[in-house]
Each structure stands twice: as C-alpha cells, then as structure tokens.
Amino acid sequence: xxxxxxxxxxxxxxxxxxxxxxxxxxxxxxxxxxxxxxxxxxxxxxxxxxxxxxxxxxxxxxxxxxxxxxxxxxxxxxxxxxxxxxxxxxxxxxxxxxxxxxxxxxxxxxxxx
Amino acid sequence: xxxxxxxxxxxxxxxxxxxxxxxxxxxxxxxxxxxxxxxxxxxxxxxxxxxxxxxxxxxxxxxxxxxxxxxxxxxxxxxxxxxxxxxxxxxxxxxxxxxxxxxxxxxxxxxxxxx
Numbered sequence: 001x002x003x004x005x006x007x008x009x010x011x012x013x014x015x016x017x018x019x020x021x022x023x024x025x026x027x028x029x030x031x032x033x034x035x036x037x038x039x040x041x042x043x044x045x046x047x048x049x050x051x052x053x054x055x056x057x058x059x060x061x062x063x064x065x066x067x068x069x070x071x072x073x074x075x076x077x078x079x080x081x082x083x084x085x086x087x088x089x090x091x092x093x094x095x096x097x098x099x100x101x102x103x104x105x106x107x108x109x110x111x112x113x
Numbered sequence: 114x115x116x117x118x119x120x121x122x123x124x125x126x127x128x129x130x131x132x133x134x135x136x137x138x139x140x141x142x143x144x145x146x147x148x149x150x151x152x153x154x155x156x157x158x159x160x161x162x163x164x165x166x167x168x169x170x171x172x173x174x175x176x177x178x179x180x181x182x183x184x185x186x187x188x189x190x191x192x193x194x195x196x197x198x199x200x201x202x203x204x205x206x207x208x209x210x211x212x213x214x215x216x217x218x219x220x221x222x223x224x225x226x227x228x
Binding site: 032044053091100102104105106 | 146200219
C-alpha cells in the first residue's frame with residue numbers, strides 16, 4: 001500500500017530563515033509524482049511544487065525547492081527566506097495508481113517575526 | 114474560468130438525514146476526487162473518478178457519488194452520522210501525460226456538521 005508520512009506536526013522558523021519540512025513515502029510503483037500543497041487558515045489548498053519520480057533534478061519554484069532523495073524515499077520541502085505569509089499547514093502528497101492522490105498528515109508551520 | 118466550485122460552504126445536518134454536496138469544474142478535467150479533512154488526519158480520499166461514467170470507492174459505506182458528465186461530481190451522504198462531521202474538499206485534474214502527473218485543483222470546501 002502507498003503511504004505518505006510527515007513526522008513534524010508543528011514547526012517554528014524565524015522570519016527570513018530557511019526551513020525544511022520532512023516527508024517520506026512508501027510505494028512499490030516505479031512511476032509516481034510527489035506534490036506539496038499549502039493550506040492557509042482560509043482553508044484553500046494551494047499547489048506549491050511537483051517532482052516526478054523520473055526527474056533527476058530537484059524541482060524548484062521560486063523560494064520553494066523539493067529535496068528529492070529517491071533511494072531514501074524522501075521528498076522534503078525547503079522554503080528559503082521565510083515570510084510571515086508562509087505560516088500555514090503544509091501537506092505532502094503522492095499520486096497512487098490511477099492518478100489517486102494520497103496525503104500526509106500535514107505540518108503546521110509558524111513564522112516568527 | 115471559475116475553476117472548482119463547491120456548494121454549500123457550510124451546512125448542519127441531523128443524524129439520519131441525507132444531503133448532497135455539489136462539486137463542479139469548468140476546466141474539462143477527467144479526474145475528480147472527494148476528500149474529507151479532519152484535524153491531525155490530513156486529507157483522506159473518499160471517492161475518485163477517472164472519467165465520466167466511472168467511479169471508485171475508497172472508504173466504507175455512508176457515501177455515494179455519481180459522475181454523469183465531465184463537469185459535475187456530487188457527493189451524497191445517504192444517512193448522516195456524527196462521524197461524518199468534517200470539511201469536504203473536491204478536486205479535479207487532467208489525466209497523467211506520459212510520465213507527467215498534474216496537480217489537483219481544489220474547491221473551497223464544504224464544512225459539514227452532523228448533530
């Protein structure tokens with residue numbers, strides 16, 4: 001069975017510092033996709049970044065980068081230069097068979113001024 | 114484009130009552146999904162549809178869906194129970210293309226309370 005694990009229920013980071021949110025996954029599929037979503041207190045789900053299992057380079061989108069270590073089955077999100085607006089829940093997810101999306105439990109990030 | 118729309122935004126239901134949560138998308142996406150979100154549990158997939166006319170159940174009974182066309186994917190609570198109190202999120206995405214999987218677009222959610 002496919003599974004996503006986020007072991008950090010909550011994280012604090014100082015404004016302008018970098019932070020890493022952990023995500024590990026388990027799958028027997030050779031082809032899969034890994035995603036990170038942000039959910040602010042307003043409740044909307046915002047797509048941040050995607051990494052395909054065959055991509056050799058780590059994905060980057062502005063201040064977001066995904067540290068993909070395939071052998072360790074980890075897909076950590078790195079946010080550089082944290083901003084107050086980064087305070088939110090962050091979810092790691094992966095596509096299962098047939099395109100179904102499996103989510104982790106989430107990490108609540110708080111950015112301190 | 115309105116994207117993914119959900120109605121209602123909030124609703125209170127009594128145990129045993131039934132209701133339908135509406136979800137529609139105007140992006141011509143083949144894939145549509147329903148999730149429920151509970152504190153500390155992340156998002157759990159309830160139902161999934163890869164195309165109009167097909168659905169795939171992920172959780173035990175209590176929910177029902179139909180996918181009569183590409184745009185709409187309503188979720189029906191057959192006989193509501195307090196355990197179904199949750200935030201329900203609907204999402205859609207294009208099907209995978211080769212090795213590329215596309216992100217899912219989410220609606221704003223329906224907050225449902227069953228008393």
